[in-house]
Amino acid sequence: MSDLLHVGCPHCKKMNRVPAQRLSDGPKCGACKGALAEGAVAELSDAEMPGYTGKSDLPVLVDFWASWCGPCKTMAPEFQSAAKSWRGQVAFAKVNTEQAQQASARFGIRSIPTLILFRNGKEIARQSGAMQASQLTAWLRTQLG
Numbered sequence: 001m002s003d004l005l006h007v008g009c010p011h012c013k014k015m016n017r018v019p020a021q022r023l024s025d026g027p028k029c030g031a032c033k034g035a036l037a038e039g040a041v042a043e044l045s046d047a048e049m050p051g052y053t054g055k056s057d058l059p060v061l062v063d064f065w066a067s068w069c070g071p072c073k074t075m076a077p078e079f080q081s082a083a084k085s086w087r088g089q090v091a092f093a094k095v096n097t098e099q100a101q102q103a104s105a106r107f108g109i110r111s112i113p114t115l116i117l118f119r120n121g122k123e124i125a126r127q128s129g130a131m132q133a134s135q136l137t138a139w140l141r142t143q144l145g
Contacts, residue, residue, distance in 0.1 A: 004043040005057040008091055009034055010042035015055050023088040040085030042093040046102040052093060054121030059144060060091045064107070064114045066098050071130035072113045090140060094133075117143055 004017040009028075011034035018027045018036060025051070027036045034040075044052055044062070053060045063079050065072035083092035089139040097112060107116060107123070117125040123142040 007036050007058060008042065008052045008053050008056050008060075009036055010040035010091070010093070011039075013042060013044070013048045013052055015051070037088040038091070039080075039087035041080055042091070043081050044093050044095050044100065044103070046100045049093075049095060049100065049103045052091075053066070053118040056091055056118075058089065058091045059124075060093060060118045061086075061140065062116050062118065063092075063094045064097050064104060064109045064112055064116070065094060066096065066112055068098075069112050075113050075130040078131065078133040078136060082136040085133065085137060086140065090144070115139075 003020045005020050005023070006015050007023070008015055009029035009032060012029060012032040014029060014031040016027070016030050016036055018103050023037050026038070028034065029036055042052060053062065079092065085091070095103050097109055111128045113130055114128045116123050116124065127139055131139065
């Protein structure tokens with residue numbers, strides 16, 4: 001029997017059970033049929049955040065951002081690029097601090113962009129400030145070992 005991983009769909013946010021060895025085979029969401037491990041970035045609301053970060057067997061990297069933030073806009077394509085590089089290993093998500101004010105308050109977001117890395121629903125690392133994809137990858141490698 002293979003190890004099943006709980007992987008959140010970046011499109012509809014539903015959790016899916018996927019055999020670990022099949023993550024690189026392009027699995028599809030059982031609910032919306034969207035690609036699960038293509039490197040897409042999920043956009044999370046206050047209500048979606050706890051389930052997405054807490055139920056995923058993959059580490060989840062969340063970018064807290066705002067539409068008026070220049071560094072956030074600069075980092076957005078870098079974050080997307082890193083998401084594609086880490087597909088199947090780390091789930092990437094964004095939280096708009098203007099819309100998801102409860103999540104922002106709950107995690108004490110004081111500056112943006114702020115990245116928080118979650119494993120099993122618990123924060124394991126945090127980094128503030130814009131980063132290039134290469135810097136983000138180096139930071140993730142350090143945090144995940």
